[in-house]
Amino acid sequence: MHEMRTSQRGEHTGGEAAAVDLEIKPSPLLAATTLCWREIVRFFRQRNRVIGAVGQPILFWLLFGVGMHRTFQLPTTGGDGPSFLQYFFPGTLVLILLFTAIFATISIIEDRREGFLQSVLVAPVPRWSMLLGKVLGGTLIAVAQGLIFLVLALTLHVSIGVVALMQLVALLFVSAFALTSLGFVIAWRMESTQGFHAIMNLLLMPMWLLSGAFFPAPELESGMPTSQWLLHWAVRLNPVTYCVAGVRNLLFGATASIWDPALTTCWLVTALFAVFMFAAAWTIAGRRTTGDLL
């Protein structure tokens, strides 16, 4: 034992040993996957986060679904439109993604406050690998939570093919990636989690409410009131609308009676949304903030 320790010491003395060690090249991808894995480990060690992120939307879905059952009626010709539980399901799924993604990125504020971030910032890895680790971690957690909720779709007698299911998982992944990047953009410069809740209420909840998750966009007609016209366009210009509509389309097929983008459009917009948000996060993460020094 003693001999072994001496040889280990010998290895490290002087310049030669240092040269040996420098053959190990820092790898941005190894760093990113490690940081991603850290997110996942941390998440499952904070049980209240797991419960909060799935529990609240399920509660929403059940309470609203049952409560709105009688009053909600899509403008269909016959009486065979979807029930509210059914209509509300894709929106709830996206809400789960949103909650999880957002709470995953709040952790960047904690990382900074608790000092963990400092040791990442002085490591020989580029900022994008730190960002990718964070966003990928949040995305995977969000998709996992979404899939748990998806099991509940069985109660709605959904029949979904294997291809559509795979598409659905992919769409959830891309949507979660976009939303996590969005969360990162908001969280990066924040110094406290309190500020984040204000943004949550002022930006993220309205964004979700105006996504067709809760009610469909009013049809464009001549002579419609301005408020309805504005509402239509607010929904239509909201990128989250296309995540929700894509999920709805894959689960239940196209809904004829309401304004509903085609599946291809949903894919395109969601993908662009993800690319744009990640690029924004990348740009913002490259800037030094006073928060780097907290």
Place this chain on the structure above:
Amino acid sequence: MAIQIAQLSHRYGQRQALSDLSLDIRAQEIFAFLGPNGGGKTTLFRVLSTLLPIQAGAVHILGRKLPDSVAEVRRRIGVVFQAPSLDKKLTVVENIRYQAALYGLRGGLLRSRIGEMLDQLGLSDRANERTESLSGGLRRRVELAKGMIHRPQVLLLDEPSTGLDPGARIDLWNYLRRLRSEFGVTIVLTTHLLEEADKADRIAILNQGKLVALDTPDRLRASVGGDSITITTESPAELIRDIRARFDVAATDVEGRVRLELADGHQWVSKLVEAFPQPIQSITLGKPTLEDVFIDKTGHRFWREAGESTDA
């Protein structure tokens, strides 16, 4: 040279945190930046650890220029921050392993290196505990393991003794000395504790962003010259004048106390008390300490600024 700093200046808005700082840190020495809070230590630490950009001047670490070779520098330095950098939800081993991954360590090498670090720092039996359950001293050891896992040639530590009990401080210093003597690591630390700086090979004293002294602790003390005599009195100015008139020696007013630096201090104590029995309330004789060095170089007491200015 491990680190070369030339004409380094840094400001936050109106406040000059570092001004025209130039010094060299030799390879394999334990080097301490000593100064009161707000003296510029932390700013300097952030520049050296590559967190802050260089505003003016030049810094070379291990012969590589910042910020041009920042990635090269980062691979060769280890950083232990004052604020804990541990993830409390992760175990000791996980904290070290995830840090190692940032430096590209993996596989068998990573495993053997983690074993080595746990062994060196006496953490083997706590390896699978979450760091939130560890004491301050043990957490600092995990920080050290994180900082050393990639075998850096230079280890930077910001106020490493803060929050440690005396036993843990002794452990820390034993480990730092071992790193230097066995592994040839250059240790650079900041401290506001005089007795901690005293353990370093060389000390740079920073005050208001300026370098006021740089030498070994012994030579710094010797530079003060003789013993120091401190007198408390009602009217320092008057006493200083009287001492000068009577004995022709220089005395200075250091924040309301009269201070003299003289060889053969013990003889002077009796002379002074006999000459001015009335005005002298108390008189103390001391061998020069680092605090005397600080007073000598700056004209005010070491702790005056603490609490007045923020740490930056």
